[in-house]
Amino acid sequence: MGCLVSTPKDGGGNRRRPSSLGEVAVFVPGLRIPKSVDFSFPPGCRLPKNLVERLSALRARIVVMAAQEAHVALKPRRRTATQHGGSMLSDLLQALEDYLPVLLGLVKDGSQFVDKVQFVWINAIDDSEETAMANAWYEALSVLHLMATLCLSRTNLLLLPRTGADGYHPKVSEENRRTSIDIFLKAAGYLDCAVQHVLPRLPLQLRRDLPLDLSEGVLRTLCQQALGQGVDIQLGMAIDSPKATLAVKRRLACEMVKYWNQSHDSIMQIPFTDGWGPKYQLFVKWKYVEAKAAAYYYHGLILDEGNTEKSHGMAVAALQAAEEFLKESKRACEAFNSAPPLSRTPPLWGSMKYLSEKIPKDTSSKVRINRDLYSQEKIFETAPPLPDFALALKPDEYQLPPLDPAWNEEDKHQHN
Numbered sequence: 001m002g003c004l005v006s007t008p009k010d011g012g013g014n015r016r017r018p019s020s021l022g023e024v025a026v027f028v029p030g031l032r033i034p035k036s037v038d039f040s041f042p043p044g045c046r047l048p049k050n051l052v053e054r055l056s057a058l059r060a061r062i063v064v065m066a067a068q069e070a071h072v073a074l075k076p077r078r079r080t081a082t083q084h085g086g087s088m089l090s091d092l093l094q095a096l097e098d099y100l101p102v103l104l105g106l107v108k109d110g111s112q113f114v115d116k117v118q119f120v121w122i123n124a125i126d127d128s129e130e131t132a133m134a135n136a137w138y139e140a141l142s143v144l145h146l147m148a149t150l151c152l153s154r155t156n157l158l159l160l161p162r163t164g165a166d167g168y169h170p171k172v173s174e175e176n177r178r179t180s181i182d183i184f185l186k187a188a189g190y191l192d193c194a195v196q197h198v199l200p201r202l203p204l205q206l207r208r209d210l211p212l213d214l215s216e217g218v219l220r221t222l223c224q225q226a227l228g229q230g231v232d233i234q235l236g237m238a239i240d241s242p243k244a245t246l247a248v249k250r251r252l253a254c255e256m257v258k259y260w261n262q263s264h265d266s267i268m269q270i271p272f273t274d275g276w277g278p279k280y281q282l283f284v285k286w287k288y289v290e291a292k293a294a295a296y297y298y299h300g301l302i303l304d305e306g307n308t309e310k311s312h313g314m315a316v317a318a319l320q321a322a323e324e325f326l327k328e329s330k331r332a333c334e335a336f337n338s339a340p341p342l343s344r345t346p347p348l349w350g351s352m353k354y355l356s357e358k359i360p361k362d363t364s365s366k367v368r369i370n371r372d373l374y375s376q377e378k379i380f381e382t383a384p385p386l387p388d389f390a391l392a393l394k395p396d397e398y399q400l401p402p403l404d405p406a407w408n409e410e411d412k413h414q415h416n
Contacts, residue, residue: 018073018125021343026156026229027283027336028149029222030125030276031073032142032213033066034059041116051105051406058099065092066146070124073153086157093150096143097401103143104400105407106136107201123213125276131211137201140400141214144194148222151187155180155229161349170347177233177350184230188395191223197400212270212277221266221284227393228259228287234393235294236350246305250298254389257295260288279339286332293325294351295386297359303384304366314384319363321383326359 039056041047069092106113119139122130158180161170195216199207212218235252238244267284270277300318303311337343348356 018341021341023160023346024156024337024343025159025346026152027225027280027343028152028156029213029218029280030123031066031070031149032121032146032211033070033124034063034142035120035122035130036060036063037117037119039117041113045112045116047113051102054102054404054406058095058102062092062095062099065095066124069150073124086154089150089154089157093147096147096150100140100143101401101404102406103136103139105403107140108403108407121211123211123275129211131209133206133209135202135206137198138206138210141194141198141202141210144190144198145214145219148187148190148194148226151183151190152222152226155183155187158183159233160346170349172349174237177237181230181233184226184233185393185396186398188223188226188230189398191219191226192395193398193400195219195223212272215270217266217270221263221270221280223395224259224263224266225284225287227391227395228256228263228291231256231259231393232287232291232351236354239351239354246298246302250295250302250387251389253291253295253298254386255391255393256291257288257386258389258391259393260284260291264288279336279341282332282336282339286329286336289325289332290329290352293322293329293359294355296322296325296383297355297362299384299386300366301362316363316366317383319359319366322359323363326356 037059039052039059041052065088069088072088105111106117114136115134117136117139118132118134119136119142120130120132121142158176159172161172199216199219202210231252235249235256238249238252263284267281270281272278272281296318300315300322303318304315306312306315333345337345
């Protein structure tokens, strides 16, 4: 996604956007990666040499690893969660977690170092766009954003279906599904922390100058995306469980609609012009419509359990709405995949494989039965409203880590 503040590089830079992403189960906006910076502080800012060296070494390691991950992301070869790709993401995430406690020493209360280093991050998909800010809170915000996008990349690897033992039916293992839910919640926790506890620490003018990737709207969209896709996995597991009732499935589907509605409201307010932004908007629209198809389907099945002509009429209207949303979701999916860079939808599995087969079949059956019973061409004019359920899935509570112990030694040194 493009930056509000960008620095042209060598007359416009060398655009490296990939022409294709391959299969996409979880869309991840283009990685923002750090560029090397100089941790030499101006005269008067006495930061011990050991802390300067630790900051430099930790960040330099991240720069190298992030560049390697971006290189892989630019070449859409399929990586499985058990191959090198998964371990690369985990190693980079661990490096960022090691770096953050040391970095936060620059922003502790009363620190004179918060605005003494120019931190530079670049859009890995378009190396002509980079953002530099002399503020350590900007660096912390960028770190949390990268941690979240790495988690989403990891879930994409986990949720790409593999050919089943029969050689024909692609599947995602239950272990991968459960693991992906945990990682979705972890990503949402990083993003929620970024919005609640880091973004407000930046001066208002710097907040205006942030790249769109780090705007509050995009951070909230990513957070709701993670929660919405987590609920989708839960719905698929409920569909597979003989113990899960229709009421449970409807509740999950309705919750999924609310998460994607919030994500949709946030992303559509952002003035993207090119790059990854417009494609991301198409992804959110697709998943939002898909969620509505699921919710109206289960709402219709429950309404059909009523004993009145009105309840059966509302059931048919809900099922017809589900079928229309399913058709719209297929068009939205095609629009997403055809938007640059091109992508492919993996073979259907989970909730949408089930629903894509059941919605048309059950809608046709219920319409025929109810018309025979009541001899009406139109049993109910409009789809009944979906029930309102409280959202159950919450981001993992992530708090900024305590300062690295080396900063405590620095405080003792200053007081002596």
